Amino acid sequence: MPRVFVESVGLFATGLPDWNTAQPVLRGEQPYLASDIPLPAPEWLPPAERRRTSDIIKLALCAGREALESINQPIADTYTVFTSSGGSGEIINQIGESLASAERDVSPTRFHNSVHNAPAGYWGIATRNEWPSTSLCAYDASFAAGLLESIAQAHKTEQPVLLLAHDLRYPEPLNGAQHISGAFSVALLLSATTRAAAQFSLDVDIAKPDAVSTSMNDTALEQFRRLNPAARSLPLLVALAAHRNDRIFIESTNGAQLEIQVNIVNK
Structure with a gap:
C-alpha cells in the first residue's frame, strides 16, 4: 500500500474520554481505569435528529469531531x-x-437507525458534509479494513480522509453471540501527502504468515483490545501517543495481519 500521513486523532472509549486524556495512559504514565463514561450528546445535530440518535451513532460521531x-x-x-x-x-x-x-410493530426511527451506514447519515446531517462516505463491516478485522479503505481513498481522491472506527457492547442475548467489551471510538485524519498538520507516516502492508498481533503491556488494555474490534487500533494509538517510530501488527481479514510501520514526520 502507498504511504499515508496521520494528521490528527480523536478518541472516546471506556475510561478514555478524549485523545489528550488518553495519551499519558497509553504511554504507561498513568493507570488505565475501565470506568464507564456517559456518551456525549451530539449537540451539533438539529434537535429532531438528536432525539433519534442511538448510542452507536453518538459514539461514532464524538471522536470524529x-x-x-x-x-x-x-x-x-x-x-x-x-x-x-x-x-x-x-x-x-x-x-x-x-x-x-x-x-410486531417496528418503529420507523429504529428501522432507519438499524442500517449500517446510519452513523454516516447523521454525520452528514450534523456537519452538512456532502462529500462521499463509505461504511464497512469486517467483523473483528473491521479497523484494519477501514484503514486499508481510507488509504486507498486518500490516494484516489488526493483529499484528506477521516477514518472512524466504533464498536459498543451488545445487550443480551446478542452479547452471548458476540461479546464486545465497553465502548470504543477512534478517528484518524489521513492524507496522501505531507500537509502542514502531518505528524506521522504509516507504511502498511500484509505481514508474513507467521506474524502475530501486537499486544498491550497493560493487562486491562489488552483485554479491551481483544474484546472490542475497534480497540484493535490500540497498538497503533500507543505508538502515536508515545511519538515514536514503531512497527506493529493488527489483525486483518482471513487470519492475516497488517504490518504497520509508524514513522515520525520530520518537519
Whole structure:
C-alpha cells in the first residue's frame, strides 16, 4: 500500500474520554481505569435528529469531531470512512423484541437507525458534509479494513480522509453471540501527502504468515483490545501517543495481519 500521513486523532472509549486524556495512559504514565463514561450528546445535530440518535451513532460521531476540530480541518469538506464490526446491536435487539411481540410493530426511527451506514447519515446531517462516505463491516478485522479503505481513498481522491472506527457492547442475548467489551471510538485524519498538520507516516502492508498481533503491556488494555474490534487500533494509538517510530501488527481479514510501520514526520 502507498504511504499515508496521520494528521490528527480523536478518541472516546471506556475510561478514555478524549485523545489528550488518553495519551499519558497509553504511554504507561498513568493507570488505565475501565470506568464507564456517559456518551456525549451530539449537540451539533438539529434537535429532531438528536432525539433519534442511538448510542452507536453518538459514539461514532464524538471522536470524529475531536479529530477535525483539533487542527481546524473543515468538517464539511472531508471524505469519511466508517467501520464497525456489526453496527447497532442495541437497535437490532429492540427490533427483534418488537417482531417477537404480539403487535410486531417496528418503529420507523429504529428501522432507519438499524442500517449500517446510519452513523454516516447523521454525520452528514450534523456537519452538512456532502462529500462521499463509505461504511464497512469486517467483523473483528473491521479497523484494519477501514484503514486499508481510507488509504486507498486518500490516494484516489488526493483529499484528506477521516477514518472512524466504533464498536459498543451488545445487550443480551446478542452479547452471548458476540461479546464486545465497553465502548470504543477512534478517528484518524489521513492524507496522501505531507500537509502542514502531518505528524506521522504509516507504511502498511500484509505481514508474513507467521506474524502475530501486537499486544498491550497493560493487562486491562489488552483485554479491551481483544474484546472490542475497534480497540484493535490500540497498538497503533500507543505508538502515536508515545511519538515514536514503531512497527506493529493488527489483525486483518482471513487470519492475516497488517504490518504497520509508524514513522515520525520530520518537519
